[in-house]
Amino acid sequence: MKIQGKMFIWLSVFILVMAIVYGVWSKEPAGTTALFLAFGLSIMIGFYLGFTAKRVDAGAQDNKEADVADDAGEVGFFSPHSWQPLSLAVGGAFAFTSVAIGWWLMYFSAPLLLIGLFGWVFEYYRGENRTQ
Incomplete structure (x- = not known):
């Protein structure tokens, strides 16, 4: 989960830079607002994943030597008959x-x-x- 948190943090930095550049060049409020909101969403997800990664054990995605089969197993419970x-x-x-x-x-x-x-x-x- 650590790597996903870092990816979202870096994505939020990129979106913030693009929001500033877009806002300065275009002077268009709707797109600029949407980019700043996307920045906020990605920073929230990144901090949540980073915070959660500190509380749980390291997963297979955090190991550079891991295989795909190392992450196999139960994913979670999903309701099979929900309307x-x-x-x-x-x-x-x-x-x-x-x-x-x-x-x-x-x-x-x-x-x-x-x-x-x-x-x-x-x-x-x-x-x-x-x-x-």
């Missing part, structure tokens, strides 16, 4: 469409977004998967 992302995607699509069509469409998208969000967060806290 909540579909609700979030449809609600998000309606929400972004409401900006172009009309804000009245947000009345239809907000319940879908809330149902999908709460369903996804509390997916394993109900029914037979609930811990007591």
Whole structure:
């Protein structure tokens, strides 16, 4: 994880330099703002990965002599039967469409977004998967 953190930090430095150059030369506020926001996002990810790398053991990607097979194993737990992302995607699509069509469409998208969000967060806290 250490190498990914360094990559994002260097990417953020590059984006910051390009944002300054773009802002000075173009005098266009939308693109300059987007580049500064991209700088902020990449610096946050870089610091998070660097901070997390200090707390966990070194991975195979941190070893220069490692093979691809050294990183094999369990990646994590992924929900195999969740319908909540579909609700979030449809609600998000309606929400972004409401900006172009009309804000009245947000009345239809907000319940879908809330149902999908709460369903996804509390997916394993109900029914037979609930811990007591």
